Amino acid sequence: MALDFAATYKVLVLGDSNVGKTCIVHRYCDERYYDTYISTIGIDFKQKLINLDGVPIKLQIWDTAGQERFRTLTTAYYRGAMGILLMYDVTSLESFNNLSYWLRNIQENAAPDVVKVLAGNKCECLPAQRMVEKERGDKIAENFDMPFFEVSCKNNINIEESFLTLARQIREQREHRGENFDNDGMQERKSGTGSNGLGPFTLGNSPDSNRCSC
């Protein structure tokens, strides 16, 4: 069967419980906002075909349960992730403070060069409800070298931008990796980074994969 996309990018959505992880995934994949949500138990999966600057890409998005107890399951999914959308809720200081936990957890369990984007959700909130100023998000994003967006699932602000930025960064990083002989595609395949069913990262003839086999 012919594949009509050039590559599959595996993305993991992480963050504390109730910051809006499932919300952002549904908003992005289904282009809908549901006011009430069911809480994610364990791990859910959605995918979306996107047009990344003219190249069709399949984004596999893994949505995780935020409650601490579920980390035994969700941590197992870090390894195959190429990108991580890390989220907090601007109306919850606790969710922001826990970013250091998430970042450390990512560092310990994900690939060392995994791409990260930070998203502060519920930015449509009233000023009185806001517990985390945008500057604080900017600062932590700068420290950890990740793009940052304040997003609103409710008002559809910066949702597309967050995912596209993540996808572009994954592409860039793969191109960079392709230039590096030590990390060429074959090695990658053997090392099993793409396990959990993603198989080889690049399928078909994307420009990236051509460059890989230099």
Add this chain to the structure above:
Amino acid sequence: MSENVGVYQRMLEHAREFSTEVRQIDSDVNRQFREHVHYRQRYSIKQQALFNVLTAYSMYNMELGYCQGMAGVAGVLLMYMDDEQAFWALNTFMTDSKYAMHGLYIEGFPKLTRFINHHDKIVGRFLPKLQKHFMKHSLDSILYSLKWFFVIFVERVPFSLCLRIWDIYMIEGERVVVAMAFTILRLHRTKLLKMKDMDLMTDFLQTQMHKDFGYDDDYVIRAVEQSMIELKRNKMDLLPPPLPREFPQNPLGKFIEPDIETKIGRRKSVFTQNELRTTEAVILRQEAIAPDIVSNFSSDTDENLTGILLEDSSSIISTSLARTSIGSTTNDWSVISGDDSNGLDDVDLNEDILLKAANSILVSSSSLKSINNDDNETQWQ
């Protein structure tokens, strides 16, 4: 039962003072069964009851506390009971050896691991083609079956069917869960085999099947009954025995002071041994379904072993098995699988049975040895 008088109220009071789970519970109550008339309105009577039952229970069984998923279980109970009854029914689900859901929700989810491993074994034995198909498309059974085991099919199959399974669950215990998981795949085998993409399969098993199961409830229940017989015949109807730690280690109602990190809601940076073991097991599963391994996956599973009967869904219900009794089934069975030809009565019928079963649960909960009132008194002062 007399020793349980006042316990719920006391736990509720303690929860107000000490519970570290209130925010998680509150946010889950906000997301549980919001399309149900009882839970539609924020802070409705039943939403409050759900919050109260879960916070009180998180104090009563402190080793367990609160785990996401429990809101679904308590939420169903509260549709048919008041909060104190639901509290004790929930306790029976968690601690009675027939259900022993405690082990599903504690750190590392040991019972979930048992369920999933056993399910994989059944699929490998009875539906080997489907298992290979899943592997080929890298679909780990954790992904589709977690909620089946964790919340007994809530939000994975239509609610009327879910209640039918719950009815049997109350009488039969976890055997029906094992059988239903198998039955779902058996009934939808052909459809799943046609799906050539993990996304299509997960969408079907997680979302579409909840909206429309594709078979009417009576038919499914008969198929489940048949599965139970078939599994029993092959000695696969029961899970392997539980680990000791799947049951509460401390007397229920005993207060355990939470550590400072838990109190302030900070996440623990270090994984415990139990947690590491579970993570490792999940990683191993993922490696087992990596595509390059799958291509070498030999067909050592014997496709003929079981039975043509099982591979051929059309013959499942060739004869009416509605009244066949299974094992230790009580006379309630005939009602459950029975000939309520009018589908509209389903919900009422279920309500009846749920209440009946709830009563028996309440009775059995009072005889739980671990409830020791003296202990509670001294611990709680």
